[in-house]
Amino acid sequence: MPRSKDxxxxxxxxxxxxxxxxxxxLRAADAPAGGLSDWLAQRLRLAVSxxxxxxxxxxxxxxxxxxxxxxxxxxVTEAYQRLIEDGHAVGRGRGGTVxxxxxxxxxxxxxxxxxxxxxPQAVFTAEPGADVFDAVRAAPARIDLSPGTPDLASFPRTxxxxxxxxxxxxxxxxxxxxxxxRGTPQLRLAVAKWLxxxxxxxxxxxxxxxxxxxxxxxxxxxxxxxxxxxxxxAVEDPGxxxxxxxxxxxxxxxxxxxxxxxxxxxxxxxxxxxxxxLVTPAHQFPTGVVLGGxxxxxxxxxxxxxxxxxxxxxxxxxxxxxxxxxxxLRSMLPEHVCHAGSVSKLLxxxxxxGWIVAPPELHGALVDAKRxxxxxxxxxxxxxxxxxxxxxxxxxxxxxLRKRHRARRDAMIRAIATHxxxxxxxxxxxxxxxxxTFDADFPDTALxxxxxxxxxxxxxxxxxxxxxxxxxxxxxYAASTATEIAEGVAVIGSVLG
Amino acid sequence: MPRSKDxxxxxxxxxxxxxxxxxxxLRAADAPAGGLSDWLAQRLRLAVSxxxxxxxxxxxxxxxxxxxxxxxxxxVTEAYQRLIEDGHAVGRGRGGTVxxxxxxxxxxxxxxxxxxxxxPQAVFTAEPGADVFDAVRAAPARIDLSPGTPDLASFPRTxxxxxxxxxxxxxxxxxxxxxxxRGTPQLRLAVAKWLxxxxxxxxxxxxxxxxxxxxxxxxxxxxxxxxxxxxxxAVEDPGxxxxxxxxxxxxxxxxxxxxxxxxxxxxxxxxxxxxxxLVTPAHQFPTGVVLGGxxxxxxxxxxxxxxxxxxxxxxxxxxxxxxxxxxxLRSMLPEHVCHAGSVSKLLxxxxxxGWIVAPPELHGALVDAKRxxxxxxxxxxxxxxxxxxxxxxxxxxxxxLRKRHRARRDAMIRAIATHxxxxxxxxxxxxxxxxxTFDADFPDTALxxxxxxxxxxxxxxxxxxxxxxxxxxxxxYAASTATEIAEGVAVIGSVLG
Numbered sequence: 001m002p003r004s005k006d007x008x009x010x011x012x013x014x015x016x017x018x019x020x021x022x023x024x025x026l027r028a029a030d031a032p033a034g035g036l037s038d039w040l041a042q043r044l045r046l047a048v049s050x051x052x053x054x055x056x057x058x059x060x061x062x063x064x065x066x067x068x069x070x071x072x073x074x075x076v077t078e079a080y081q082r083l084i085e086d087g088h089a090v091g092r093g094r095g096g097t098v099x100x101x102x103x104x105x106x107x108x109x110x111x112x113x114x115x116x117x118x119x120p121q122a123v124f125t126a127e128p129g130a131d132v133f134d135a136v137r138a139a140p141a142r143i144d145l146s147p148g149t150p151d152l153a154s155f156p157r158t159x160x161x162x163x164x165x166x167x168x169x170x171x172x173x174x175x176x177x178x179x180x181x182r183g184t185p186q187l188r189l190a191v192a193k194w195l196x197x198x199x200x201x202x203x204x205x206x207x208x209x210x211x212x213x214x215x216x217x218x219x220x221x222x223x224x225x226x227x228x229x230x231x232x233x234a235v236e237d238p239g240x241x242x243x244x245x246x247x248x249x250x251x252x253x254x255x256x257x258x259x260x261x262x263x264x265x266x267x268x269x270x271x272x273x274x275x276x277x278l279v280t281p282a283h284q285f286p287t288g289v290v291l292g293g294x295x296x297x298x299x300x301x302x303x304x305x306x307x308x309x310x311x312x313x314x315x316x317x318x319x320x321x322x323x324x325x326x327x328x329l330r331s332m333l334p335e336h337v338c339h340a341g342s343v344s345k346l347l348x349x350x351x352x353x354g355w356i357v358a359p360p361e362l363h364g365a366l367v368d369a370k371r372x373x374x375x376x377x378x379x380x381x382x383x384x385x386x387x388x389x390x391x392x393x394x395x396x397x398x399x400x401l402r403k404r405h406r407a408r409r410d411a412m413i414r415a416i417a418t419h420x421x422x423x424x425x426x427x428x429x430x431x432x433x434x435x436x437t438f439d440a441d442f443p444d445t446a447l448x449x450x451x452x453x454x455x456x457x458x459x460x461x462x463x464x465x466x467x468x469x470x471x472x473x474x475x476x477y478a479a480s481t482a483t484e485i486a487e488g489v490a491v492i493g494s495v496l497g
Numbered sequence: 498m499p500r501s502k503d504x505x506x507x508x509x510x511x512x513x514x515x516x517x518x519x520x521x522x523l524r525a526a527d528a529p530a531g532g533l534s535d536w537l538a539q540r541l542r543l544a545v546s547x548x549x550x551x552x553x554x555x556x557x558x559x560x561x562x563x564x565x566x567x568x569x570x571x572x573v574t575e576a577y578q579r580l581i582e583d584g585h586a587v588g589r590g591r592g593g594t595v596x597x598x599x600x601x602x603x604x605x606x607x608x609x610x611x612x613x614x615x616x617p618q619a620v621f622t623a624e625p626g627a628d629v630f631d632a633v634r635a636a637p638a639r640i641d642l643s644p645g646t647p648d649l650a651s652f653p654r655t656x657x658x659x660x661x662x663x664x665x666x667x668x669x670x671x672x673x674x675x676x677x678x679r680g681t682p683q684l685r686l687a688v689a690k691w692l693x694x695x696x697x698x699x700x701x702x703x704x705x706x707x708x709x710x711x712x713x714x715x716x717x718x719x720x721x722x723x724x725x726x727x728x729x730x731a732v733e734d735p736g737x738x739x740x741x742x743x744x745x746x747x748x749x750x751x752x753x754x755x756x757x758x759x760x761x762x763x764x765x766x767x768x769x770x771x772x773x774x775l776v777t778p779a780h781q782f783p784t785g786v787v788l789g790g791x792x793x794x795x796x797x798x799x800x801x802x803x804x805x806x807x808x809x810x811x812x813x814x815x816x817x818x819x820x821x822x823x824x825x826l827r828s829m830l831p832e833h834v835c836h837a838g839s840v841s842k843l844l845x846x847x848x849x850x851g852w853i854v855a856p857p858e859l860h861g862a863l864v865d866a867k868r869x870x871x872x873x874x875x876x877x878x879x880x881x882x883x884x885x886x887x888x889x890x891x892x893x894x895x896x897x898l899r900k901r902h903r904a905r906r907d908a909m910i911r912a913i914a915t916h917x918x919x920x921x922x923x924x925x926x927x928x929x930x931x932x933x934t935f936d937a938d939f940p941d942t943a944l945x946x947x948x949x950x951x952x953x954x955x956x957x958x959x960x961x962x963x964x965x966x967x968x969x970x971x972x973x974y975a976a977s978t979a980t981e982i983a984e985g986v987a988v989i990g991s992v993l994g
Contacts, residue, residue, distance in 0.1 A: 038821045045697065045824065078820075086823045087793030101794050101829070130865050137675065144671070152670040161658075161665055168658055173649040173976070174641075176845035178634065200542065212709075212871035219870050249869040296584030297598050323575075324535045326583045327542065332598065348673035350876040368627050372746040373716050373870060374709035378878055379847040479670070 024052070026069060036071055040079035048088055048102045059089065059097040124449040128463055130249070133242060142455035143488040147286065147433035147476035150319075150345050151404055156388075156397055163387040167380060181376035182367055183210025183355075190389035191341075191355045197395075198318055200327030201339065203357050209366055210377050212352040214313055215246055217340040218278070220369040221311060222250030224362060225276060233311075234274035236264050238464040240285045243278060243313070256466035259284055263291035266298040276309040281329050282317030286435050286464045286474045288427010290326060299329070303336035309359070310337045316345045318398055320430040321406045335359050343385055345432060346398060353377065353385055401478075405432060411482035412475060412489065419493030423472075432479075435461060437472035438496075444471035450495045456488045521549070523566060533568055537576035545585055545599050556586065556594040621946040625960055627746070630739060639952035640985040644783065644930035644973035647816075647842050648901050653885075653894055660884040664877060678873035679864055680707025680852075687886035688838075688852045694892075695815055697824030698836065700854050706863055707874050709849040711810055712743055714837040715775070717866040718808060719747030721859060722773060730808075731771035733761050735961040737782045740775060740810070753963035756781055760788035763795040773806035778826050779814030783932050783961045783971045785924010787823060796826070800833035806856070807834045813842045815895055817927040818903045832856050840882055842929060843895060850874065850882055898975075902929060908979035909972060909986065916990030920969075929976075932958060934969035935993075941968035947992040953985045 024047055026040075047053040059065075059080060066073040080097045083089040089097050123135050136146065182188065188205035195201040195208075211217050225233065233247050237256030244254050257269045257277065264279055279299070281291035291299070303310050312329045320326075330339035342354030358366050370376060388394045409428055416423055416436060423436035438444075444460035451458050461472030473492070477485055521544055523537075544550040556562075556577060563570040577594045580586040587597050620632050633643065679685065685702035692698040692705075708714050722730065730744050734753030741751050754766045754774065761776055776796070778788035788796070800807050809826045817823075827836035839851030855863050867873060885891045906925055913920055913933060920933040935941075941957035948955055958969030970989070974982055 035821075041821075042697070045828075082820070082823075084790050085787070087790040087797070087829070090790070101797065130868065133675070134677065134868075137677075149674045152673040155670070155673045157665040161662055164661060165658055168654040173652070176649040176652045176847050177646045177976070178630070178846045180631065180634075200539070212875075215869070216871040246869050249865070290582070293581050293584040293587070300584070300598065323579070324532070324538075326579070331542075332584065349675045350673050352871060352873070352875040368746070371627065371631075372712070372743050374713040374849060376849070378709075378849040378875070381875055381878065479674070 036075045037078035037082070040069075040071075040075060041082040044079060044083055045086075045088060048083075048099055051102075053099050055099050055102055057099045058095070059083075059099065061096065123452065124445040124460065128241060130245060132463075136457065136459075139452060139457065140455075141452060141457035143480060143484045143491070144457045145475045145477070145480060145485070145488050146457050146459055147474045148344075149349055149476065149479045150347075150401055150432055151408075151478050152348060153479075154400065154404065155348050156393065159388065159393050159397075160384060163384045163391070163393070164380065166387055167383040171379075171383065175379060179376050179379050181371035182206075183208065183377060184379055184382045184386065187353075187382040187386040187389075188355075190386040194389050194394070195328070195339075195341070195357065199314065199325070199339075199341070200331045201357060202331070207357055207360070207363060209356045209358065209363065209370060210382060211354050211356055211370060212374070212377060213342045213344055213349070213354040214315060214340045215242070216352075216373075217313075217338075217354060217356050218243055218246045218311075219250055220356070220366050220373065221338060221358075221362075222247050222252050223369050224365045225309075226251050227365070230275055232274045232276075234269055234272050234277040235466075236279060236284060237466040238286055238461065238469070239278070239280075239466075241463045244466075247278070258467070259287055259289060261289060263289050263295045264299070266295060266302050269299075270302055270306070274308075275306070276311065278311045278313060279329075280313045280315060282314055282325055283319070283427065283429075283431040285313075285315065286427070286433070286459075286461060288429070288431055288433070288435055290430065291329075296329065296332065300333045300336075303333055308336060309362075312337055312339045314339060314341045316431045317341075318346060319402060319405060319432060321402065321409070322429050325430070330357055335361070338362065343394075346394060346401070347385070347388075351381055351385065353381060405478045408477040408480065408482060408485060409434065411485045412477040415486045415489035419490045420496065433474055433476040435472055435474050437461065437470040440471065442471055444473060447471065447492070447495060448473065451488075451492050454491045454495060456491045458488075458492065533572045534575035534579065537566075537568075537572060538579040541576060541580055542583075542585060545580075545596055548599075550596050552596050552599055554596045555592070556580075556596065558593065620949065621942040621957065625738060627742060629960075633954065633956075636949060636954065638949060638954035640977060640981045640988070641954045642972045642974070642977060642982070642985050643954050643956055644971045645841075646846055646973065646976045647844075647898055647929055648905075648975050649845060650976075651897065651901065652845050653890065656885065656890050656894075657881060660881045660888070660890070661877065663884060664880040668876075668880065672876060676873055676876050678868035679703075680705065680874060681876055681879045681883065684879040684883040684886075685852075687883040691886050691891070692825070692836075692838070692854065696811065696822070696836075696838070697828045698854065699828070704854055704857070704860060706853040706855065706860065706867060707879060708851050708853055708867060709871070709874060710839045710841055710846070710851040711812060711837045712739070713849075713870075714810075714851060714853050715740055715743045715808075716747055717853070717863050717870065718835065718855075718859075719744050719749050720866050721862045722806075723748050724862070727772055729771045729773075731766055731769050731774040732963075733776060733781060734963040735783055735958065735966070736775070736777075736963075738960045744775070755964070756784055756786060758786060760786050760792045761796070763792060763799050766796075767799055767803070771805075772803070773808065775808045775810060776826075777810045777812060779811055779822055780816070780924065780926075780928040782810075782812065783924070783930070783956075783958060785926070785928055785931055787927065788826075793826065793829065797830045797833075800830055805833065806859075809834055809836045811836060811838045813928045814838075815843060816899060816902060816929060818899065818906070819926050822927070827854055832858070835859065840891075843891060843898075844882070844885075848878055848882065850878060902975045905974040905977065905979060905982060906931065908982045909974040912983045912986035916987045917993065930971055930973040932969055932971050934958065934967040937968065939968055941970060944968065944989070944992060945970065948985075948989050951988045951992060953988045955985075955989065 062073050062076040066076045084091055087101055090100050091097050123139055187210055188208040191208050192203050192205045233252045234257050235244055235254045236259045247254050255272045255274055258265050269277055302308055317325045328339055330337040339357040343351055426435045428434040444462050448458050448460040459474040521540055559570050559573040563573045581588055584598055586594050588594050620636055684707055685705040688705050689700050689702045730749045731754050732741055732751045733756045744751050752769045752771055755762050766774055799805055814822045825836055827834040836854040840848055923932045925931045941959050945955050945957040956971040
């Protein structure tokens with residue numbers, strides 16, 4: 001679409017040309033070089049969209065408009081043709097080209113959703129809804145003691161980039177296409193070896209399914225179980241609110257089973273009649289209890305005798321400070337334990353990379369669910385994680401994290417002793433968080449709200465309880481410096497005192 | 498756990514020590530430095546697992562085993578304690594430590610699934626099942642003319658890595674944590690601008706939802722619609738088998754609506770009574786037809802009058818060779834069109850990055866579905882894609898691809914004229930594939946099978962048909978060189994002839 005050669009620099013249209021193009025407010029000089037027809041078609045669509053051209057209006061004759069714009073007639077004919085093709089206009093022979101449909105103008109951008117800028121009160125006063133964690137995350141705070149994230153500041157950016165360079169340097173072209181919904185062979189192998197080294201699980205790479213984190217594991221499992229008529233999946237009480245929300249979203253009732261100092265009470269699980277249970281045996285969330293040896297056996301006996309399914313959320317098992325972690329439950333009873341892990345606590349939650357090692361009987365259905373959910377995880381991040389696992393970088397990172405997290409845990413325990421002498425500390429032997437409870441009777445949501453109003457973000461323990469219990473807080477220490485931790489706990493103390 | 502200082506280099510156990518540790522086949526020299534208890538506990542678990550230690554057996558007295566292994570007694574006590582904690586053993590005071598539970602040994606690694614190494618026959622003779630595309634992908638072939646992938650060899654590895662370095666250099670620590678399930682603000686903004694520039698859609702970043710490709714868009718939409726009582730979603734016939742499988746997996750019936758030279762026949766859609774329809778208006782899959790202007794209006798009228806939902810799969814709209822792409826349907830009727838796009842055809846399918854611009858009324862429910870499916874896409878790839886969009890790299894890539902793809906398309910048309918003179922070519926004005934049909938009566942699956950047996954992978958058109966029609970093939974040209982294309986088409990010709 002060449003411009004006519006003698007076009008002057010300024011092609012603005014005189015406003016007197018009523019039968020022509022004045023309503024278009026055209027300046028051909030604004031047109032991109034080489035795309036006059038396209039530009040004209042877009043301006044015409046805009047005119048239709050904002051009403052300057054109404055349905056039923058006839059477009060200017062091509063010759064007239066071409067002369068006014070000082071472009072070749074072909075440019076105008078071509079632009080009209082585009083409007084005909086996209087449905088805005090029809091050609092009526094001698095009747096010219098007539099507008100027959102108008103696009104609907106886009107609504108003005110919606111204001112930011114209320115959840116984006118909640119008042120501290122709003123986050124904690126209502127029953128926590130589906131977007132409660134989005135709201136918490138969006139709430140501004142000087143110090144964030146939310147549980148669930150490792151030390152993010154030390155994410156191994158250099159090692160990640162180096163591994164990604166290796167991956168991009170060696171990946172053959174088909175590797176950029178659609179892939180295996182189970183995950184790349186490289187990451188499935190690396191995870192199998194990781195599980196053998198760190199979690200006592202012997203598993204073939206073919207039994208590993210790569211997923212987008214443990215949230216997706218719960219989603220896929222709930223779907224598959226729902227498809228088999230299961231409507232009930234017992235959860236620990238206290239237990240993670242987020243996990244419960246996910247299971248409920250996917251149609252599961254979540255009867256609570258109490259947790260004591262030895263972990264989940266299997267007798268109550270048995271009494272509940274639920275055919276499946278979600279547990280956090282390595283480091284219970286939120287209490288931090290490690291499932292005792294006797295309870296492990298009881299739980300396995302329940303699964304074997306009742307044909308029950310144990311979903312083992314192994315979310316921070318590697319972060320044990322006093323000794324090597326207890327082996328995964330999965331190693332005891334593969335036919336009845338579905339093991340769920342991820343790199344969220346090893347590297348970063350935002351990588352959305354996790355794995356399922358399911359009972360063989362569920363594996364195929366989970367692969368189908370994964371395929372029809374998203375066709376499988378993206379390959380590049382999988383290959384980078386596999387590289388970090390195979391080169392030992394991830395184990396180095398874990399050793400570094402353990403040291404760093406332990407120091408931060410100690411800082412938090414010291415700060416609690418100083419500023420919250422009445423609080424009982426639980427679950428500090430492992431993980432990324434600890435829990436404090438108060439021998440008192442007040443709503444811990446109010447405490448969390450007051451702390452947030454003073455710039456300190458924490459989670460109320462009651463969010464994670466189904467049955468009432470003592471007020472408390474769940475305090476993450478892994479992602480904050482010792483100074484921030486001391487200051488944050490001091491703020492909580494001053495709010496309480 | 499220090500080793501005892503006078504331990505000799507070789508600690509293998511004499512086989513005569515029946516009451517002690519010979520059954521353990523222990524060589525303390527194999528133990529990792531600094532982790533003797535852990536190593537011993539793992540060897541004990543292994544012995545329990547493979548039956549050398551049976552349930553009911555008493556472990557050797559700690560003093561005996563310590564002497565035999567020439568380690569301190571504390572090492573053994575500690576190892577026994579671990580077995581007690583993980584449920585394998587109980588301490589019985591003077592009765593010693595007794596094995597009470599054995600882990601179930603992992604099954605031998607399953608053989609590769611049959612789908613991994615199908616015979617060419619197996620892929621094409623049966624009705625295509627849920628894993629048909631996995632099977633096709635896994636089938637070995639010298640030349641791959643499957644549709645659906647752009648030129649993967651030219652993936653911009655350097656630009657990607659450069660953008661990732663920028664992202665990692667600037668991302669603050671909280672960016673590595675859990676993120677907004679809707680996607681990062683940066684990518685939502687970049688997509689909104691991309692859609693305005695390239696697809697004629699005016700939209701606020703708050704209306705954009707980032708997902709894992711169009712397969713996930715269909716999964717989320719089907720869930721949300723299902724939750725509202727919708728059980729039927731009309732599809733184009735012929736139309737993509739994969740899309741249909743996804744919708745059916747999520748509980749939708751998929752009544753077929755015929756496609757002619759102008760695209761989907763809206764009269765038949767209306768007659769079907771379906772409340773929603775999936776269409777590919779920019780370049781119909783597989784026929785390659787562009788939805789005509791009159792049909793666009795008819796479709797919009799159907800949606801407005803019937804309150805119908807149009808799902809616009811805009812999968813390769815940017816790849817138009819003869820002129821700029823027709824604007825997206827979404828620009829015409831935002832209240833009734835759900836627009837789905839992705840970078841699969843712009844960059845690479847393996848990135849699993851796409852977007853939904855939904856009618857406002859569906860947006861919140863889709864965000865919930867995304868949240869409870871995977872908590873949102875991984876942040877790093879999102880930020881890299883946003884960077885490539887904002888720096889103009891993606892538009893450069895698109896210009897490069899269009900040129901390259903057009904040359905390959907031309908090579909394919911030439912090869913078809915030479916080797917398949919009886920074939921009719923359709924849909925070559927845009928996209929990454931074309932369709933050929935034969936004025937004959939034979940099963941095109943047999944043709945595809947025969948071609949695969951000769952090392953050339955193609956898709957039979959009948960896979961994508963619901964109502965019977967002429968036999969044909971869907972041929973992708975974007976990911977193969979001109980030489981491969983010529984050779985592949987020659988093979989098809991020789992198989993036919």
